[in-house]
Amino acid sequence: MFNFIMNPPLLTTSNLRVHFPVRGGVMLRQTGAVRAVDGVSLDIAPGETLGLVGESGCGKSTLGKAVVRLLKPTSGSIRFAETDISRLSQRALRPLRRDFQMIFQDPAESLDPRMSVRSIIEEPFVIHGIGSRAERHQRVNELLDRVGLPTSAAERYSFEFSGGQRQRIGIARALALKPKLIVCDEPVSALDVSIQSQILNLLVELQQDFGLSYLFIAHDLSVVKHISDRVAVMYLGKIVELAPAETIYRDPRHAYTKALLSAIPTPDPRVRREKILLEGDVPSPIDPPAGSAFGHRINHPRYDESIGLDLALTEIAPGHMVAADPCCLSEEDWRKLRLSPAPQSPEFE
Amino acid sequence: MNGPNGNILEVNKLITSFETDRGLLRAVDQVSFSVPEGKTVGIVGESGCGKSVTAMSIVRLLPQPAGKILGGHVWFKGRDLVQASDDEIRRVRGGEIGVIFQEPMSALNPVHRIGRQVVEVFRLHQKISKRDAWDAAVEMLNLVRIPAPEKRMMDYPHQLSGGMRQRIVIALALACRPSLVIADEPTTALDVTVQAQILDLMARLQDEMKMSIILITHDLGVIAETCDEVVVMYAGRVVEKASATELFANPLHAYTKGLLHSIPTLETPSKSVLNTIPGMVASLAEHTHGCRFCQRMGRSLPGTRERPAFIEVSPGHWVENCAVCTANIEHPTSNIEH
Numbered sequence: 096m097f098n099f100i101m102n103p104p105l106l107t108t109s110n111l112r113v114h115f116p117v118r119g120g121v122m123l124r125q126t127g128a129v130r131a132v133d134g135v136s137l138d139i140a141p142g143e144t145l146g147l148v149g150e151s152g153c154g155k156s157t158l159g160k161a162v163v164r165l166l167k168p169t170s171g172s173i174r175f176a177e178t179d180i181s182r183l184s185q186r187a188l189r190p191l192r193r194d195f196q197m198i199f200q201d202p203a204e205s206l207d208p209r210m211s212v213r214s215i216i217e218e219p220f221v222i223h224g225i226g227s228r229a230e231r232h233q234r235v236n237e238l239l240d241r242v243g244l245p246t247s248a249a250e251r252y253s254f255e256f257s258g259g260q261r262q263r264i265g266i267a268r269a270l271a272l273k274p275k276l277i278v279c280d281e282p283v284s285a286l287d288v289s290i291q292s293q294i295l296n297l298l299v300e301l302q303q304d305f306g307l308s309y310l311f312i313a314h315d316l317s318v319v320k321h322i323s324d325r326v327a328v329m330y331l332g333k334i335v336e337l338a339p340a341e342t343i344y345r346d347p348r349h350a351y352t353k354a355l356l357s358a359i360p361t362p363d364p365r366v367r368r369e370k371i372l373l374e375g376d377v378p379s380p381i382d383p384p385a386g387s388a389f390g391h392r393i394n395h396p397r398y399d400e401s402i403g404l405d406l407a408l409t410e411i412a413p414g415h416m417v418a419a420d421p422c423c424l425s426e427e428d429w430r431k432l433r434l435s436p437a438p439q440s441p442e443f444e
Numbered sequence: 445m446n447g448p449n450g451n452i453l454e455v456n457k458l459i460t461s462f463e464t465d466r467g468l469l470r471a472v473d474q475v476s477f478s479v480p481e482g483k484t485v486g487i488v489g490e491s492g493c494g495k496s497v498t499a500m501s502i503v504r505l506l507p508q509p510a511g512k513i514l515g516g517h518v519w520f521k522g523r524d525l526v527q528a529s530d531d532e533i534r535r536v537r538g539g540e541i542g543v544i545f546q547e548p549m550s551a552l553n554p555v556h557r558i559g560r561q562v563v564e565v566f567r568l569h570q571k572i573s574k575r576d577a578w579d580a581a582v583e584m585l586n587l588v589r590i591p592a593p594e595k596r597m598m599d600y601p602h603q604l605s606g607g608m609r610q611r612i613v614i615a616l617a618l619a620c621r622p623s624l625v626i627a628d629e630p631t632t633a634l635d636v637t638v639q640a641q642i643l644d645l646m647a648r649l650q651d652e653m654k655m656s657i658i659l660i661t662h663d664l665g666v667i668a669e670t671c672d673e674v675v676v677m678y679a680g681r682v683v684e685k686a687s688a689t690e691l692f693a694n695p696l697h698a699y700t701k702g703l704l705h706s707i708p709t710l711e712t713p714s715k716s717v718l719n720t721i722p723g724m725v726a727s728l729a730e731h732t733h734g735c736r737f738c739q740r741m742g743r744s745l746p747g748t749r750e751r752p753a754f755i756e757v758s759p760g761h762w763v764e765n766c767a768v769c770t771a772n773i774e775h776p777t778s779n780i781e782h
Contacts, residue, residue, distance in 0.1 A: 150635040151606075257724050287490040287662060289721035292706035299715045314635060317665075321708035322715060344710055358640035360665030362707060364688040372644055373637045 104138035105275055105308050106162065106195075111135045111171035111181075113154075113161050117381060130380045131157040133332030134171070136408070139276065144302065144309040146323030146340065148316055148355070150377050154332040155312045159278045162310060163195045164188055176275065193223055193272035200281035202261035206253040212239075212264055213249035219271040238267040242297060259290035266297065270305075278310045283318060295322060316359050320344055325414075328352045331388040332380055334408060335423065338415040348411055350423040351389045390422025397421045448519060451478040452656050453502070453624055458516035458526075460494075460501045462728070463509070469728035471497045473680040474516065476754075479624065479673075484650070484657040486671035486688070488664060488703070492725045494680040495660045499626050502658075503537045504528075520624070539569045542617030546629035548609035551616075552601040558585075558612055559597030565619040584615045588645060607638035614645065621653060628660045643670055664707060668692055676700050679726055679736040682754070683769075686761040696757060698769040699737045735766035743768060 113132040116125045131154040139145045149155050160166045162173060164180055173181040180191060199205040206215055216235045220226055226234060236246045242263040253261055262282060269277050279298070283291040299322065301307060313319050319326055320340050327337040328351065336349040347353045354371040361368060373393065378384060384391035386401035395401075400421050408416040409432050417424065419432045448454060460472035472494045479485045487495045500506055502518050502525065518525040521540070525533060537543065545551040553561055562581035566572050572580070578597075585593035588611040601609055610630065617625055627646070631639035647670065650657060659671060667674055667688065674691045676684040676699065684697040695701045705719035712718070723740045732739050734749050752766040763770055 150637060259724065287725075288664070288703060289490060289706045290724065292708070292718035293720045295708070296717055296720060299717075316636065317708050317710055317712075320710055320714070321712055321718070324714075340714060354637060358636040359710070360639075360643075360663065360669045362664040362668045362692065362704070362709060364668045364671075364692050366668075370640050370644070372641055374641075 102140050105141045105143075105176055106310075107136075107138040107172075107174040108162065109136050109172045109174070111158070111161060111173060112169045113157050113166055114169045127381050130332050130383060132161060132168075133380075133383070135329075135332075135334055137327055137334060137337065139308050139310060141275065141308055142302070142306045143325070144311050144323045146319035146326040147310060147312045147329060148314065148319050148326060149329035150314065150355075152377050152380070153329045154380065155329050156280055158329070159197070159280050159310055159312050163197050163276075163278050164192075165197070190223075193219070194274050195276040195278070196269035196272070196274040197278045197280065198262070198265050198269050198282045201285055202258065202265045203254070206261060206264060206268075208252060208254050210252075211249065212251055212253060212256075215253065215264060216249075216267050216271055219268065223272060225272075234271070235267075238270060241270065241301075242267045243293075257290075258286050259293060262286065262294050263297070266294075266301070270301065273305065274307070276308045276310065278312070280312045281314070282311075284313060284315060291318070298322065316356065328355065331377060331383055333388070333406075333418070334416075335389065335418045335420070336416065337408060338417075342412075342415055346415075348415070348417045348424060348428055349389075349420070350393070387420045387422040390420065393422070395422035449478060452481045452521065453479040453658075454517075454519040455498070455502065456517040456519065458498065458501055458518065459514045460497050460506065460511065461514050462507075462511055466729050470514075470731065471680055471728055472501060473731070475677070475680075475682050476516075477673075477675045477682060477685055479656045479658060481623075481656055482650075482654055483672040484659055484670055485673045485675060486659045486661060486667040487675045487677060488661060488667050489677035490662060490703075490725050492679075492727070493677040495677050496628055498677070499628055499658060499660050502626065503541055503543060504533050505537070505543070535569070538565060538617075539620045540622050540624065542620070542622035542625045544610075544613055544617045544625060544627040544630045546632050548606065548613045548633070549601060551613045552609060554601055556600075557597065558599050558601065558604075562597070562612070562615055562619065565616055569620045580619075581615075584619050585612070587649070588612075588615045588618070590615075606634055607641060610634060610638075610642055611645070614642070614649075618649060618653065618655075622655060624656045624658070626658045626660075629662070630659070631666065632661070632663070639666075646670070664704065676703070679731060679740075680728070681736065681764065682762075683737065683764045684762065690758075690761050694761070696761070696763045696770050697737070697766075698741075735764070735769055737769050738766060741768075 111132055112134055114128040114130050117127040117129060119126040135158055147155050161168050168181050172179050213235050216238055217231050220231045235249055239246055239248055244263050253264055283294050286294060311319060311322055323340045326340050326343045327334045330351050336352045347356055354373050357368060357371045378388060378392060386398055387406060390398040390401050406418045406420045409419045411417050411428060411432060421429050456476050457474045458472055459474055461468045461470045475498050489495045501513055513526050559581060562584060563577045566577040566580050582593045585596060590596050590608060590611050631642050634642060661667060671688045674686060674688050675682055678699050684700045695704055702721040706721060708718055726739060733751055735752050752764045754762055755765045756762050
């Protein structure tokens with residue numbers, strides 16, 4: 096496991112918010128905001144994989160993009176290896192960008208069809224002015240080899256390749272500048288199962304070889320469990336539970352995590368697990384409920400009690416954080432949290 | 445009134461091809477399977493294996509003019525749908541056979557209200573007044589558990605969430621109380637929690653309406669939870685079929701084993717190396733006559749030029765008997781197809 100006292104985290108977000116303005120009326124004045132990410136505090140240690148799960152529209156992709164500053168946060172801070180990058184200009188960010196990269200869900204859309212594979216992988220070197228032409232040529236060949244593609248692939252175009260191979264090209268490009276952190280946004284969800292396992296194996300291998308950290312965003316909970324050291328569960332812009340992967344799957348405390356886990360189909364017809372069927376869908380992040388968002392969805396009798404409460408993540412067991420929410424915890428857990436004198440929230444201010 | 449062997453649907457040596465610039469490509473190559481009454485049969489395989497083309501061939505919804513059924517039979521309630529006239533097949537489709545598509549947004553017409561689209565199905569297949577059709581539509585939305593169905597009838601598809609839209613598509617497919625429903629990746633575009641709702645709904649409706657289901661999916665978890673029988677397809681052919689319990693407990697073909705072992709489950713140790721299947725599904729133009737999985741694995745063995753026989757290893761458990769892919773099993777051969 097990771098020793099957070101010995102190793103300062105590579106990435107820390109603190110109370111991070113990303114809101115998108117909603118405009119309406121004749122004058123297109125701002126009439127509201129989509130609170131896509133609404134106060135997220137988390138950290139990632141060097142060499143660690145943090146899994147991020149949640150339903151579509153919960154804000155997980157927005158959070159991933161904000162972390163690598165493809166989006167500008169509305170408030171809060173993002174500290175990457177001692178530097179607060181949340182408010183840096185694009186120009187100031189550029190030299191830092193080599194340390195954090197991103198892999199996208201659909202490699203067909205994130206790779207330029209008019210560029211050869213060589214120019215796609217070489218581009219980061221050109222942008223950062225690294226190496227001579229010959230050195231870059233050599234590096235591209237090494238990278239292709241590292242991700243399991245033949246050198247001959249370099250002179251072809253991305254659309255000539257299958258989904259799995261294109262994802263390898265995307266990984267090679269992300270690896271080019273030897274980053275410390277890669278945000279993987281649903282990297283295997285568009286792939287067939289046999290190809291999916293090839294890419295997962297490659298990601299694990301690369302992590303071990305280069306000491307990479309991953310923020311691994313996915314909706315497939317079995318995949319997330321497989322690759323992550325810790326898992327954060329996101330619901331309507333907020334993290335509701337965060338714990339070591341084994342713990343969260345063995346002993347989920349938040350009602351939403353429990354429902355999410357019970358919904359995973361088990362690939363064994365002899366096993367029949369009791370499912371917690373949720374009614375309805377994720378509520379709109381434009382006008383989120385005043386109290387517990389999940390309590391509101393499931394119509395919890397204690398919903399009114401949750402209005403006005405600070406539903407921040409609180410440590411319930413060593414390394415196991417859960418939102419202090421009366422609607423989503425067992426009676427016992429809720430009492431335990433309420434009685435604990437000083438809730439430890441992961442603020443690194 | 446059912447097929448020759450008493451099942452509601454019997455697909456027999458179906459061949460479907462596409463005319464392309466590179467000649468006639470065979471997407472479905474002599475596929476046979478049957479659907480017993482009231483049961484769910486899953487067709488599983490990777491993209492390009494021909495599972496969707498197989499299903500769409502049953503109701504003859506193939507891309508025109510490229511797609512053609514070149515051989516075989518589809519016995520449904522005593523008729524061969526391959527030979528049926530266009531009028532006949534149009535009555536069956538949406539009537540006795542309902543179809544649920546993967547992407548509900550493209551299955552619904554974006555410029556018409558939900559109500560009009562559900563009413564249309566009733567009006568097309570039944571002699572029914574507009575008012576009765578409207579009432580039947582509301583009842584149908586109620587059946588698929590859409591809250592406030594009268595209000596939703598006035599909505600356009602884009603006003604509904606993905607899960608609600610898929611419920612509408614299910615309502616359309618079930619409107620005429622079909623005896624067979626073909627569901628092509630019905631939950632692939634949905635979140636797990638919504639997927640669980642939809643699968644639960646389909647199971648309950650199946651019980652209530654006593655229908656048979658063909659479920660096409662790439663998700664082995666969904667197969668294990670919902671299907672009675674499983675058909676595994678690879679490169680246009682059925683490589684293995686068995687009851688779900690038998691298939692998961694005792695897979696025989698190397699491809700089935702590969703699929704089952706490459707998915708991480710909650711029990712797999714973290715970051716352990718997952719089993720992989722090298723290469724990818726060969727494109728249609730590259731299909732060989734011999735064992736196609738051997739082709740993917742880069743094996744070219746003397747004597748594998750012929751298509752492996754499809755044999756019944758134990759009652760109900762069939763496998764394509766390739767010398768390499770099904771090695772190390774004993775074959776108490778009783779039945780041989782092809």
